[in-house]
Amino acid sequence: MMEIELPPAKQSQQDMDLIDILWKQDIDLGVGREVFDYSQRQKEYELEKQKKLEQEHQEQLLKEQEKALYAHLQLDEETGEFIPVQPVPMVAAAAVTQPVTSSLQSKPEVGQELYIDECMKILADTFQYEAPQMNFHQTAMAPNSPIDTSQNFLPTEQQPVPESWQNTTTNTENVQDMERAWEELLSIPELQCLGNQIESLIDLSLYPNQEAMSETSNYMFHNPLPNIEKPAEDTAPVFSSDFVDTFASNVPTVNTNSTFNVESFCDDIFTLIDPKVTNVPLTDNCGQSFTELLNEPVDITDLSLCKAFNGNSPTEFNDSDSGISINTSPCATSPGQSMGSSIYGDAHYSYSDSEMEDMDSTTETAENPKETFTVPFTEDAFYALSPIVPLDICFDLEAQTPSEKELPVKPGQSKTPFTKDKALSRQEARFSRDEQRARALKVPFSVDKIVNLPVDEFNALMSKHQFNEAQLALIRDIRRRGKNKVAAQNCRKRKMENIVELETDLDKLKYEKEKLLAEKGEYNSSLQLLKKQLGSLYMEVFSKLRDEDGNKYSPQEYSLQQTKDGNVFLVPKAKKIEIKKEQV
DNA sequence: CACTTGTGTCATTAT
DNA sequence: GAATAATGACACAAG
Numbered sequence: 001m002m003e004i005e006l007p008p009a010k011q012s013q014q015d016m017d018l019i020d021i022l023w024k025q026d027i028d029l030g031v032g033r034e035v036f037d038y039s040q041r042q043k044e045y046e047l048e049k050q051k052k053l054e055q056e057h058q059e060q061l062l063k064e065q066e067k068a069l070y071a072h073l074q075l076d077e078e079t080g081e082f083i084p085v086q087p088v089p090m091v092a093a094a095a096v097t098q099p100v101t102s103s104l105q106s107k108p109e110v111g112q113e114l115y116i117d118e119c120m121k122i123l124a125d126t127f128q129y130e131a132p133q134m135n136f137h138q139t140a141m142a143p144n145s146p147i148d149t150s151q152n153f154l155p156t157e158q159q160p161v162p163e164s165w166q167n168t169t170t171n172t173e174n175v176q177d178m179e180r181a182w183e184e185l186l187s188i189p190e191l192q193c194l195g196n197q198i199e200s201l202i203d204l205s206l207y208p209n210q211e212a213m214s215e216t217s218n219y220m221f222h223n224p225l226p227n228i229e230k231p232a233e234d235t236a237p238v239f240s241s242d243f244v245d246t247f248a249s250n251v252p253t254v255n256t257n258s259t260f261n262v263e264s265f266c267d268d269i270f271t272l273i274d275p276k277v278t279n280v281p282l283t284d285n286c287g288q289s290f291t292e293l294l295n296e297p298v299d300i301t302d303l304s305l306c307k308a309f310n311g312n313s314p315t316e317f318n319d320s321d322s323g324i325s326i327n328t329s330p331c332a333t334s335p336g337q338s339m340g341s342s343i344y345g346d347a348h349y350s351y352s353d354s355e356m357e358d359m360d361s362t363t364e365t366a367e368n369p370k371e372t373f374t375v376p377f378t379e380d381a382f383y384a385l386s387p388i389v390p391l392d393i394c395f396d397l398e399a400q401t402p403s404e405k406e407l408p409v410k411p412g413q414s415k416t417p418f419t420k421d422k423a424l425s426r427q428e429a430r431f432s433r434d435e436q437r438a439r440a441l442k443v444p445f446s447v448d449k450i451v452n453l454p455v456d457e458f459n460a461l462m463s464k465h466q467f468n469e470a471q472l473a474l475i476r477d478i479r480r481r482g483k484n485k486v487a488a489q490n491c492r493k494r495k496m497e498n499i500v501e502l503e504t505d506l507d508k509l510k511y512e513k514e515k516l517l518a519e520k521g522e523y524n525s526s527l528q529l530l531k532k533q534l535g536s537l538y539m540e541v542f543s544k545l546r547d548e549d550g551n552k553y554s555p556q557e558y559s560l561q562q563t564k565d566g567n568v569f570l571v572p573k574a575k576k577i578e579i580k581k582e583q584v
Numbered sequence: 585c586a587c588t589t590g591t592g593t594c595a596t597t598a599t
Numbered sequence: 600g601a602a603t604a605a606t607g608a609c610a611c612a613a614g
Contacts, residue, residue: 487604
């Protein structure tokens with residue numbers, strides 16, 4: 001086959017003719033004319049280009065879907081794996097779940113900017129639907145407010161309306177969309193706490209207002225919702241924009257271009273929706289005055305505790321070998337649950353102790369450094385713990401100095417080098433875990449007391465209180481674990497002492513043996529000396545013996561023998577043998 | 585990355 | 600026979 005290189009530019013007529021001729025020669029070889037046709041090749045090139053673009057587009061979509069998936073996942077700090085976020089029970093169980101991708105696809109952004117935009121949009125979306133029940137008026141806005149919403153949002157009537165906002169045809173659709181929006185919003189771990197609180201506040205029909213805005217009007221305003229546009233429909237409530245404006249104004253210096261701090265975002269939301277801050281008469285759809293509602297006690301503890309517990313993400317107090325565990329994270333509870341109810345009151349007993357141990361480890365490792373409840377537990381501290389926790393304790397943690405935030409360090413992130421206190425800290429960690437469990441079940445005395453009290457006093461103490469099964473099981477477990485822990489420590493101590501003792505004995509015995517061996521050597525040498533002396537004495541005595549003729553006795557023929565009575569005889573050696581035989 | 589050490593916990597046995 | 604202590608075995612974290 002001939003090789004033809006097509007120039008990038010259009011061939012000249014001469015070239016084309018040449019190609020034509022050559023092609024006619026090659027036609028038998030099955031080569032198509034289009035091989036030499038530049039325009040044909042250009043078409044192919046464009047087709048390829050289009051395919052590439054399509055492929056890129058598809059890849060982008062895939063990436064976005066992946067991102068949306070990660071929005072539903074939570075990064076396990078310990079393993080680095082993504083684990084599914086615990087689903088937060090929503091308004092209705094039948095809520096339609098829709099992939100977050102739907103809302104993400106239009107804004108391919110990165111990182112938390114996307115995150116917050118997403119949240120904002122969902123928030124605005126949600127409150128838009130909520131709005132018909134709550135009449136908010138733009139006039140509530142302070143005229144001198146430095147926040148110029150018109151700079152950021154067009155007036156409702158002028159706002160261009162994206163198609164996605166022009167729905168809300170039926171109530172059921174609204175409800176479903178709202179539920180979906182909430183679900184999406186609450187699938188963001190950091191905002192799960194927000195979900196409950198806002199939910200509760202919606203129930204109370206408490207919404208921010210002029211004062212709230214004026215209180216926070218010193219905040220610099222950056223539009224955190226560049227992608228949010230307001231619906232222009234007449235039916236569209238005014239509230240959504242108001243709320244979004246207010247909300248936006250209350251988010252201090254949230255710049256979408258900078259790193260977004262979710263914690264502070266959550267805090268700001270709380271500040272925004274805190275009824276104490278937004279203490280202005282409003283009317284709900286029932287016409288009831290908000291001031292009346294505000295007079296009702298609102299358990300701020302839940303807010304603070306929520307924050308505190310949310311710091312752990314899904315923090316769970318699981319315990320008891322008796323198959324009892326509790327899920328006390330108020331943020332994970334159903335929004336339908338009363339906000340004022342105790343955070344421990346709705347404990348769910350669902351995990352066995354082994355499961356709990358697993359989760360305990362995650363709880364321990366996932367302990368947020370900003371966790372609120374890290375006060376060393378004592379009984380006094382327990383009783384001193386007021387049901388009302390000042391908001392700033394929980395919300396001002398961001399402002400705390402590092403030393404103030406000193407907290408149990410994650411086992412994997414231990415800042416301090418290994419010291420002898422390690423055992424102590426581990427013990428403290430265990431105690432604090434049991435303490436958490438005890439507190440979760442409202443056990444009214446300390447773990448220390450449970451473990452260390454003598455039987456009688458312990459029984460007396462137990463009889464003073466009425467405990468449910470879970471509490472009893474937990475107390476039993478705590479006492480058993482504590483006792484066993486001490487027993488194990490003692491056992492190991494004893495074991496070590498025994499080992500030391502045996503080693504000492506061994507050393508002693510070795511010393512004794514050496515001593516005896518030395519003694520034996522001494523005895524042996526003295527024995528040898530005695531033998532030697534005896535030999536020389538024998539020879540001396542034998543040499544002095546004479547027969548009748550005055551001749552010496554031959555030592556080869558005679559020997560001296562001593563009988564039992566002490567007499568010494570000179571015995572001929574042949575005779576000596578006989579004597580020996582007689583003795584035998 | 586295998587090994588060691590220290591610790592908590594559980595199951596079982598001893599008291 | 601229940602309560603408690605003792606102990607072997609195991610898992611886990613950290614060095």
